[in-house]
Amino acid sequence: MTQHSPARIVSVFLIEEELGTDPPDNEDWPVFQGFLSDLESEAPDDCIVVYDTVGIKDGRLMDGTQIRHPGIQVMVRSKDGPDGWHKLNEIATAFKSVNRRSVAMPSDVDEYPLSVNYVIDNLSETAPPIPIGTEPGTKRRMKFVLNCGMTLREVS
Numbered sequence: 001m002t003q004h005s006p007a008r009i010v011s012v013f014l015i016e017e018e019l020g021t022d023p024p025d026n027e028d029w030p031v032f033q034g035f036l037s038d039l040e041s042e043a044p045d046d047c048i049v050v051y052d053t054v055g056i057k058d059g060r061l062m063d064g065t066q067i068r069h070p071g072i073q074v075m076v077r078s079k080d081g082p083d084g085w086h087k088l089n090e091i092a093t094a095f096k097s098v099n100r101r102s103v104a105m106p107s108d109v110d111e112y113p114l115s116v117n118y119v120i121d122n123l124s125e126t127a128p129p130i131p132i133g134t135e136p137g138t139k140r141r142m143k144f145v146l147n148c149g150m151t152l153r154e155v156s
Contacts, residue, residue, distance in 0.1 A: 002154050003116050004105055006070035007050040008033050009152065013103050013120065014074075017094055019087075020048045029087065036077075045079035045141050048087070056149050069149045071126070077135060081142040088129045088144040095123035095148060102155075121151035 002009070011033040014020045020031035033050050036043040053071035060066050074091055078084025098120050105116045126147045135141040 002118065002152065004118070005033070005052050006055075006072050006150060006152060007052040009103055009105065009118050009120070010072050010074070010123070010150075011050045012105060013098075013101065014048065014050070014091065014094075016103065019091055019094060045077065046083065046087075047077050048091070049075045049077070051075065053147065069151055072123075072148050072150060074146045074148070075132075076144045077141050078144075079141050081131075084142050084144050085129075085131065088146055092125065092129050092146055095125070095146075098123045117155045119153050119155050121153065123148050123150045 011020075011031045014031045015022055020029040021027040023030040023032060029046055029048055030044065031048045031050065032043065034052070036047065036049055051073045053073045055071040056069040058067040058069055074088070076084045076088040076091070078087065099122065101120045103118045103120060105118065126149050129144060129146045132143045132145055135143055
């Protein structure tokens with residue numbers, strides 16, 4: 001169990017890799033964690049959301065420790081289908097190159113007063129990137145998703 005959710009850790013990774021931006025910066029491709037705001041000003045047409053999903057239980061060590069690989073889903077939403085597809089494929093390519101990648105979580109005085117470091121040993125697709133269609137009730141924004149499992153450890 002980690003102090004931060006896997007989706008939060010991957011969100012920071014995407015920002016560090018310059019595949020997205022921190023939402024308060026009001027720049028292109030903000031990366032949200034877990035949900036999108038209903039307010040148009042807070043969640044623009046082109047954005048990224050990382051969700052926690054069911055992981056994979058991968059056995060047990062002789063000392064009783066259970067091995068689990070957390071699951072995440074990356075959803076890209078875009079007003080232009082080809083731009084969204086390209087962005088999701090950029091993310092998928094970055095995930096394929098992850099090999100013991102350190103991620104330093106920013107400290108949050110209220111929630112976590114000390115900074116915490118993690119190592120993402122790998123991010124593995126559980127299915128290829130897929131388009132999931134047009135977002136209902138919108139200006140024809142397209143959505144694409146990528147599902148992954150990961151090996152993650154806290155190294156504080």
